[in-house]
């Protein structure tokens with residue numbers, strides 16, 4: 724097992740673990756945005772840059788995908804590494820100036836404002852990390868969104884920038900969005916969930932007791948198909964929100980006949 728010396732702290736990690744894994748093991752914080760352990764890593768945001776010692780010079784590398792194949796020395800807190808990360812943060816702040824999540828991370832990194840011009844209104848608040856695209860493709864298996872346009876016009880969108888029929892309204896893209904740009908909007912009157920900003924919509928399953936939204940119809944059908952429990956009793960339970968399900972279970976328990984001891 725190779726040894727990583729990270730800010731003077733030595734940790735041993737499995738071969739091909741990443742510098743980020745080593746830092747976590749050493750209890751050293753490195754900021755990340757486009758990284759998520761559940762999907763492939765493409766180091767697109769560059770916020771996790773650290774310095775790697777190479778003989779008598781040092782190179783900036785991204786911690787989330789740099790593989791540890793031999794003993795290495797890494798600097799997370801060096802002036803150059805911190806400056807590089809702060810520079811990236813300023814660029815990201817120019818893309819997502821209203822993101823509370825990004826502002827909180829910037830503050831933790833000592834960045835108060837950006838000196839770069841803010842991007843145009845249409846691209847605001849997306850840092851193009853691609854986490855939503857990877858989750859939709861690799862975990863959900865839908866590929867309902869992808870990158871569109873080039874250069875400063877690059878955005879994440881549904882095909883032809885139109886609402887996508889492939890979107891099942893699962894909300895996974897919103898859950899992983901590190902800057903809180905993707906949101907679920909519930910249109911209860913139309914019994915639909917809208918994935919903003921992609922404008923895709925999916926039919927909602929509403930609780931048969933209280934009418935609260937439970938999950939999208941397609942997600943519930945996919946889940947039932949996967950767990951192989953497509954029976955009427957399970958369908959009835961799925962059509963209850965967590966609160967009503969709990970109440971029903973409690974009522975069933977309370978009315979269950981008590982077996983007398985023989």
Ligand code: SF4
Nearest residue numbers: 859890891893894896
């Ligand atoms: S809500 Fe739609 S776009 Fe988002 S991950 Fe699910 S299927 Fe993909």
